Amino acid sequence: MSEIAEKVRAIIIDKLGVEESEVTPEASFTNDLGADSLDTVELIMEFEKEFNVSIPDDQAENIATVGQAISYLEEHAK
């Protein structure tokens, strides 16, 4: 697993208070990991801070699963 993927998973575990085993690539933040709309906003903000990127709102809407977050950040992280 890439260093980015490790960090993304750690942020998700920390913010959503979920078990490591639940954070699979297909896991949806809202449907599987118990996030509400505010949790999702907070996650995106944490990704921005950790990876020093700015994620536009229209792209943030497409980040709904753990895998999507990892791919996006692997592509855009500086």
Added chain:
Amino acid sequence: MELKRVVVTGLGAITPLGITVSEYWDGLVNGVSGAAPITRFDASKFKTKFACEVKGYHPDQYFDRKEGRKMDLFSQFAVIVADQAVQDARLDDESLNKDRIGVIWGSGIGGLRTFQEECVAFANGDGTPRFNPFFIPKMIADISAGHISIKYGFRGPNFVTVSACASATNALIDSFNYIRLGMADVIMSGGSEAAVTEAGVGGFNALKALSERNDSPETASRPFDKDRDGFVLGEGAAAIVLEEYEHAKARGAKIYAEIIGGGMSADAYHITAPHPDGLGARNVMQNALKDAGIKPEEVDYINVHGTSTPLGDVGESKAIEHVFGEHAYNLNISSTKSMTGHLLGAAGAIEAVASILAIQNGIVPPTINHFTDDEEFNPKLNFTFNQAQKRDVNIALSNTFGFGGHNTSVIFRKFVD
């Protein structure tokens, strides 16, 4: 229309004297001070380096991490004491109509630490706004009532009163009014505060409101003593379940006491200084007595606002003499802030609990830390100095006054069917 009777059927408390109602009461009757050096932040550069913090508190003992993280400490305290009161009053009963159960809470300030941390983080950044989405819903004072309603499904009237240090008494009076008007069967009332932060201590220090007796924190809160030099900041919460009497009776609820009157008034004088002759304090006690339909002579105990500030204590004692006349000298008067410190918007809640338990137990908790008489106070007044006193308390009145000149009094009576 005939007003309904309203009784107290549940209590909860987390205070500088302990994390349950019984620990709180034990501390009060034993004259324990909750003051100690500040642990919540480095106070070494502050004029006041001590406070009455809730000791040994770990949110993990009450909340899972995700839940706790979304609540400022003042909301955590609110949910904890509400939970104690729900258990005590047996409100976790599925047969109760939750549409008729409300939450009316008091907080003077709300999430001060959250506000401070988010603003500091922004100021330390490069100007890019990265405010946490939970910033506003953690900080706003009313969210405490929201959290309680969500946790227990209470769908009746729901809001928070804000009147500085009178907030929780306003919440109690509003709850009392809604129930006696028939607009709810049960209301979870009370208040919570958690302002022991850099901004809280620094702000009150700038007002010269806090004691600076850093060499002896436990004797710093000394209401009605000649050498009092300000209040001691406290934190915590208490919950009081108010319930319509017939509703309580029908379900066989335990009844602690009856709430029989509430009074409100304003000083209309100064933003922080009390009226020197206690005009607002005088009016508010008279309003409460009138609302309760009782004579001054029927009151046994007054849990005073008595914050240990040079001016406030004088105005309140003058007001008591004015309102109660000769009977003032038969009263037991005490300031439990001598032990708990001043919990600001939660003061009225923890002091209502003290008043209710004084009625129930026949014991008046003391005003501790009395060393030197002050000629400003009539020596015939019994401030219950230093030692709790046994007394059959039939009626207790609790005063709270807030910055802005808000005054509130509430009256409880021993319950008789």
